[in-house]
Amino acid sequence: MDVAARRRATLLGFVAVLMWALLALLTAASGRVPPFQLAAMAFAIAFLLALGKWLWRGEAIFGHLRQPPLVWAVGIGGLFGYHFFYFLALRRAPAVEASLIAYLWPLLIVLFSALLPGERLRWWHIAGGLAGLAGAGLLLTGGEAAAWGGAVGAGHLAAMACAVIWSSYSVLSRRFAEVPTDTVGGFCGATAVLAGLAHLLFERTVWPADAGQWLAVAGLGLGPVGLAFFFWDHGVKRGQIQALGAAAYAAPLLSTLLLILFGFAEPTWTVAIACLLITGGAVLAAKDLLVRKAR
Numbered sequence: 001m002d003v004a005a006r007r008r009a010t011l012l013g014f015v016a017v018l019m020w021a022l023l024a025l026l027t028a029a030s031g032r033v034p035p036f037q038l039a040a041m042a043f044a045i046a047f048l049l050a051l052g053k054w055l056w057r058g059e060a061i062f063g064h065l066r067q068p069p070l071v072w073a074v075g076i077g078g079l080f081g082y083h084f085f086y087f088l089a090l091r092r093a094p095a096v097e098a099s100l101i102a103y104l105w106p107l108l109i110v111l112f113s114a115l116l117p118g119e120r121l122r123w124w125h126i127a128g129g130l131a132g133l134a135g136a137g138l139l140l141t142g143g144e145a146a147a148w149g150g151a152v153g154a155g156h157l158a159a160m161a162c163a164v165i166w167s168s169y170s171v172l173s174r175r176f177a178e179v180p181t182d183t184v185g186g187f188c189g190a191t192a193v194l195a196g197l198a199h200l201l202f203e204r205t206v207w208p209a210d211a212g213q214w215l216a217v218a219g220l221g222l223g224p225v226g227l228a229f230f231f232w233d234h235g236v237k238r239g240q241i242q243a244l245g246a247a248a249y250a251a252p253l254l255s256t257l258l259l260i261l262f263g264f265a266e267p268t269w270t271v272a273i274a275c276l277l278i279t280g281g282a283v284l285a286a287k288d289l290l291v292r293k294a295r
Contacts, residue, residue: 006239013235013244019228021254025262026224029216032206035087036199038217043079043192045221046229050185064182071179075187078169079229080194085161093155101159103136103252108167109236109245116174116241124284125242131281132249135274170236170245177237184233188226246281253279 030038054061089098110129114120173179199205208214220226235244253274260267 008239009235009237010239010243012231013239014247014250016228016232016235017244017248017251018254019223019231020248020251021258022219023224023251024255025258026216026219029212030220031209031213031216033208033213033217034199034203034206035083035090036195036203037205038220039083039087039225040192040195040199041217042220042225043188043195045218046226047185047189047192049222049226050182050188050230054182054185059182064180065186067179067183067186071176071183072186072190074169074172074176075183076190076194078165078173079187080191081165082162082169083191083195084198085158085165089155089159089162091155092153092158098155098159100137101156102162103249104133104160104163105167105170106245106248107133108163109170109248110242112167112171113174113241113245116171125246128242128246128281128284129249131277131284132246135277135281136249136252138270138274138277167245170232171241173233173236174241181230181233181237184230188229246284249281250279 027038033041051061053059054064086098086102089102092098107129110125113125208217232244253271256271256274260271
């Protein structure tokens with residue numbers, strides 16, 4: 001693949017990160033809908049989005065979905081597995097601790113990418129990922145030492161499972177580069193069904209209370225829990241995966257900036273320092289593409 005095409009794919013993957021920055025805002029706006037129910041609704045919208053595209057363009061639906069069992073295991077395991085363990089982590093561990101552990105996945109993507117054929121892990125990839133992790137840690141803790149209880153429980157292990165699952169899914173997607181991105185629509189449909197079953201088992205149904213909350217649910221299905229996964233799939237398959245790993249730390253930063261913009265949080269020096277760390281880390285990890293572009 002030529003450098004220009006790889007750069008475009010990397011930028012498309014970063015669009016997914018921009019969409020994930022809306023996740024907290026839209027989730028808060030969706031009201032008191034339980035997590036698994038919300039995931040089932042959002043992923044169902046994402047599946048219908050893909051189905052509508054296939055029908056509109058007259059594409060062979062089963063051609064997109066007819067994939068080896070291993071591809072389905074990786075896809076469903078990535079989308080549903082991450083959300084299942086993330087919700088479990090938030091129930092069993094303090095939110096800050098669970099989030100800090102779960103947000104190891106961008107760094108793990110950078111490290112795991114060394115296992116891919118044709119990829120080389122260099123010091124600036126690792127340094128960029130660590131800088132992003134430091135910035136995300138500042139945002140999540142507010143610049144204060146996290147109140148870690150000392151013991152590692154089931155919630156902490158579930159959060160680590162989140163990090164391993166999503167980073168593994170992202171890197172393994174690169175190994176299945178021949179699988180069309182449209183197949184992600186099938187993964188979304190299967191995840192919607194599994195999340196619905198988990199909702200019936202563990203939660204009580206609560207529907208959105210007004211039109212604004214319904215719009216927030218629709219926004220989740222169209223953006224952070226919809227198109228974002230298609231863009232991410234294309235990015236990790238054809239883009240600079242180390243740069244995307246480090247750039248993923250922009251999601252909590254942009255999410256915080258949006259909360260500040262809408263009056264839900266206050267600007268602080270912690271946010272400013274985190275901005276420098278995350279932005280600098282992403283630029284450092286993308287050194288390969290930036291140097292080639294300059295040349």
